[in-house]
Amino acid sequence: MFGRARLISRPANFRPLRQPQIVNRRYASSAALQRWAPILNVITAAYAGGLIICSASLFLLYRDAVDRQNIPFEIGVNNTVTAVKAIGKDDVLESPRYAVKHYRRLLIELAKKDDPDLEFGETLPDGLRNYTVPLLSSDVLLQKKSKAFANFYVDIVLRYARALLAKGLLRNALALFKGIADDDEIFNYIGDPEKMSQCCRTLSRVTDDPAEQFKYLERSIAMLSNTFQSVRIDQDFLLQDDSQLTDELLLSLNALAFCHAKYASTLSRKQQKQELNKALNIYLANLKALTTVKDRIVSGERSQASYPLINCDVEGLNMSLAEIKAHISEILWATNHKESAIAWSEEIVHDIYFEHSRNARASPILDGVLGNLQLMYTKTKRPEESERCEALRKDLNVFDKGQRSWYDNLIRRFTRIIYHKGPLGVIEKALKERVGPVQPLPDIESYEDEDEE
Numbered sequence: 001m002f003g004r005a006r007l008i009s010r011p012a013n014f015r016p017l018r019q020p021q022i023v024n025r026r027y028a029s030s031a032a033l034q035r036w037a038p039i040l041n042v043i044t045a046a047y048a049g050g051l052i053i054c055s056a057s058l059f060l061l062y063r064d065a066v067d068r069q070n071i072p073f074e075i076g077v078n079n080t081v082t083a084v085k086a087i088g089k090d091d092v093l094e095s096p097r098y099a100v101k102h103y104r105r106l107l108i109e110l111a112k113k114d115d116p117d118l119e120f121g122e123t124l125p126d127g128l129r130n131y132t133v134p135l136l137s138s139d140v141l142l143q144k145k146s147k148a149f150a151n152f153y154v155d156i157v158l159r160y161a162r163a164l165l166a167k168g169l170l171r172n173a174l175a176l177f178k179g180i181a182d183d184d185e186i187f188n189y190i191g192d193p194e195k196m197s198q199c200c201r202t203l204s205r206v207t208d209d210p211a212e213q214f215k216y217l218e219r220s221i222a223m224l225s226n227t228f229q230s231v232r233i234d235q236d237f238l239l240q241d242d243s244q245l246t247d248e249l250l251l252s253l254n255a256l257a258f259c260h261a262k263y264a265s266t267l268s269r270k271q272q273k274q275e276l277n278k279a280l281n282i283y284l285a286n287l288k289a290l291t292t293v294k295d296r297i298v299s300g301e302r303s304q305a306s307y308p309l310i311n312c313d314v315e316g317l318n319m320s321l322a323e324i325k326a327h328i329s330e331i332l333w334a335t336n337h338k339e340s341a342i343a344w345s346e347e348i349v350h351d352i353y354f355e356h357s358r359n360a361r362a363s364p365i366l367d368g369v370l371g372n373l374q375l376m377y378t379k380t381k382r383p384e385e386s387e388r389c390e391a392l393r394k395d396l397n398v399f400d401k402g403q404r405s406w407y408d409n410l411i412r413r414f415t416r417i418i419y420h421k422g423p424l425g426v427i428e429k430a431l432k433e434r435v436g437p438v439q440p441l442p443d444i445e446s447y448e449d450e451d452e453e
Ligand SMILES: *[C@@H]1O[C@H](CO)[C@@H](O)[C@H](O)[C@H]1NC(C)=O
Pocket: 076, 078
């Protein structure tokens, strides 16, 4: 502005004094520079500011992705960008279907990097994408790659499989999960034990075959007890008193008990009892182990440091205990111990009903338990009790899924803006909102194609 004003006010016939050419030109250009300096300064500042904001916001996304998933440097810049996009869309935007294309590209590029002559059909004969990607073998991972890379690679394969599941591509997802879980080297030596166990639990949830459901859960439990030396479990999968616990171990054991209970419903009456008893015993052993942990934490005798592998937050332990008790109550009902079943369920309501306004995990548990109680009271002809349960159930708080921390909200906001408008969108949005109304952030579904890379 100032530079311009001075230029205009200059008399039209103004001529500089004659001077030797070179000096003259130098003088003129430096004078022009001086006149334009304020504008240039503003532009430079804006440019630098833009650059800083761009790099800062891209760096923020990168740091966030690395916090969620370690990304080794050896995969190169382009693959890192693909990985950050995939992890951002998968974890932050919670749109795994939009992450599929990036995971797929990443796995293809990593395979090509290992074998530049690799040939495979990217599209199927019917014109659709080939979601079966070439994978690195466990020998290559063990012998040619670093530990960090091998770990990253296995995680990405699992993430890809989960994302395919979200996209409804069950067959491809199952093949990938099984490829990981059946490979002894990957399963026992390369993959992270907790993630391998998650893989088995997912597999047991999505396969129809009961034999496979048991097989993968038992495989996961065996692996965890080999990995963590002080885990003690007997041949019936009952936790022993002196056993160490891990979150994944408890989840796998609970899942195994659940499989036994579910399988029981397909059997004849006598076999049914046997399966239900197996389930009940596993649940009771888990309940005992977890109750011991909670009591020691509450009394102050032990702390989180004594149990590094489980989350000792008392509220969380209360919820896990309630979940186990709910299953026990159902099994007792199925084995015709009606009054005990009711008593176990009532205990859960007593323990956690007042948590439902504070803890998002409580409502779904209570919803199931109160529903069961309503039925149990109806079947045992106690209509007032049934109505009481119905009323309690109606009062339950329904949480929406997203109660996020400020950090999660910030990252989510940045990610949404950047994938929509690019890194400068962060400034553009802030500027527009200074002069105009708040601009709503569109969901990824409205501006991005699910499959177009
Ligand atoms: C990375 O991607 C850019 C743009 O897509 C491309 O030009 C470049 O060749 C790629 N670099 C490598 C090493 O693949």
